[in-house]
Amino acid sequence: MMSKLGVFDISVRYGKIPAVTDLSLQINEGERVFVSGPNGAGKSSLLGAISGAVATSHGRIEMDGDLLTGRQPEAIARLGLSMVPEGREIFGALTVEENLRVGTGMRRDVQAVEADVGEILDAFPILAERRHAAAGALSGGQQQMLAIGRALMTNPKLMMVDEPSLGLAPKIVDQVYETLCALQEERSLTLLIVEQSSLRAARVGGRMILMRGGRIVGEGNAADMADREALAQAYFGAPRSNSDMEAAE
Amino acid sequence: MTNLAQLFFDAASLGGLYAMAALGIALIFGVMNLVNFAHGEYIAFCVFALIVPSTDAVAVMFLGKAPALILIPLVLGIGALIAVLSEYAVFRHLRRADPVAMMVASFALGFVIRNILLAVYGGRPKAISLWPELNTPVELAGASVPLLQLIVIATTLIVVAALALLLRKTRLGLEMRAAAENFTMARLLGVRANVVITGAFALSGALAAAVALIMVTQSGVADVRVGGQIMLVAFIATVIGGMGSLPGAVAAGFLIGAVSVLLQAALPLDARPFRDAFLYTLVIVCLLLRPQGLFVPASAKPRI
Ligand SMILES: Nc1ncnc2c1ncn2[C@@H]1O[C@H](COP(=O)(O)OP(=O)(O)OP(=O)(O)O)[C@@H](O)[C@H]1O
Ligand SMILES: [Mg+2]
DSSP: OOEEEEEEEEEEEETTEEEEEEEEEEEETTOEEEEEOSTTSSHHHHHHHHHTSSOOSEEEEEETTEEOTTOOHHHHHHTTEEEEOTTOOOOTTSBHHHHHHHTTTTOOOHHHHHHHHHHHHHHSHHHHHTTTSBGGGSOHHHHHHHHHHHHHTTOOSEEEEEOTTTTOOHHHHHHHHHHHHHHHHHHTOEEEEEOSOHHHHHHHOSEEEEEETTEEEEEEEHHHHHHHHHHHHHHHSSSOOHHHHHHHO | OHHHHHHHHHHHHHHHHHHHHHHHHHHHHHHHOOOOTTHHHHHHHHHHTTBOSOOOSBOOBSGGGSOHHHHHHHHHHHHHHHHHHHHHHTGGGGTTSOHHHHHHHHHHHHHHHHHHHHHHHOSSOEEOOSSGGGGSEEEETTEEEEHHHHHHHHHHHHHHHHHHHHHHHSHHHHHHHHHHHOHHHHHHTTOOHHHHHHHHHHHHHHHHHHHHHHHHHHHOEEOTTHHHHHHHHHHHHHHHHOTTOHHHHHHHHHHHHHHHHHHHHHSOGGGGGGHHHHHHHHHHHHHHHOTTOTTSOTTSOOOO
């Protein structure tokens, strides 16, 4: 297996508040990795550090052997990393189609860009319907689809998605994951997905990383991890508390 | 009737000038939250680029001697260049700084440019005659209108249309609009911050140059202080229009031009010297009623 992404001992802090501490992580080419953990665990900060949106105070990040640390976000995006951020960050004043095209400035394969626009509008018919409407008028679920489509338009090799299921109806989440997995297959994408629900991650399948307090506290096959959580819930009647989590380590 | 038509042309041409100046400020504010108070000095710089550097009272044409077809693009290019250079020398280093720090830096930069102009050209206003034939009146709609007024109105319309086209139809325009809305997200999609910001400064500087050409032709004076005066009005127009809103800046520029022409015509003779006091009172009333700007749709979230 070829290593796609290497995170070596990174730390992220906001002023004095540590968000990620001495975290290391390897992701292989074509792999699907879920990051789970409670609120404030540092999941978004980890993605931010990889994408270059958030500065690291320590450590080094590599993609395909290129050093990402210290690069501008646009330079990292141009190396083939794309991001669907928490909260979607749709350009509300732009049309749906314009949103899709913002990230295509780096691409020289003009015909493939047009084909991709078509493919994404096919994958999400609701976007095709609203193609020329202001994106700000889309519903939350539609915006999530647009954010995913927009990230795909850069033709990434590694795509990071921060909580795609947040605020969406379960049916829509199914659809979003179906599309993500299909596209991953088709484009040999590597996916790093923040997903709160271990059940969902287990159902989609892949490796799962559990974060807490800025560190990785557990790692394994998503299905096994979900089983462990279900077991813990059966025994303790509630999502695992802090001490259980450490015990599980 | 004659009077009405006259008023209309006065209002539209003054408003057009303000609109172009306001656009120059709104463009920069839109992409980087900077109120660039040096914008007025870009205008002054372009005015003085027309004449031979000297402290004499009478201006000798330098670039100003060139035929219009060469002169206009040349001056627009000079405006773009000084704006881009100032971004490169000053604002680029302050990208992550507080907006207030950037604003103060823009004051300082304006001060530097103004003092360079003062040192080279002296402080006295100079008579300068650029395209004097444009001030010959033509008869239109029963009014006698200087040809220049019509040109100003047409120029404004063309500039606004061209800018709208550029923003709607070009790659740079798309990136600028995306960056204006959410710069970080645009960069995460590979939009290069430097390209967008340099583009915005170049456009803004070219707008300053257009304003400079019009003002010089209209007034026949090269004065270091022109920049400060128009900058004030343009800044107010961008605030009233809703910071960063380009259509708002244009609309508010026209509105301020129209109101000041109307006040000039309607105020009793004794009160006319205080026209600007009335104008700014109206500005305050506007801001009290709609602090987010007159032309920002009610549903849009405030940008500052
Ligand atoms: N912009 C910021 N400024 C200051 N502190 C921040 C900032 N963003 C995050 N933090 C802090 O960093 C820590 C990790 O936050 P982060 O957003 O990475 O967590 P998360 O795992 O994504 O949480 P959630 O599940 O709620 O999205 C938290 O303690 C948070 O308070
Ligand atoms: Mg998060």
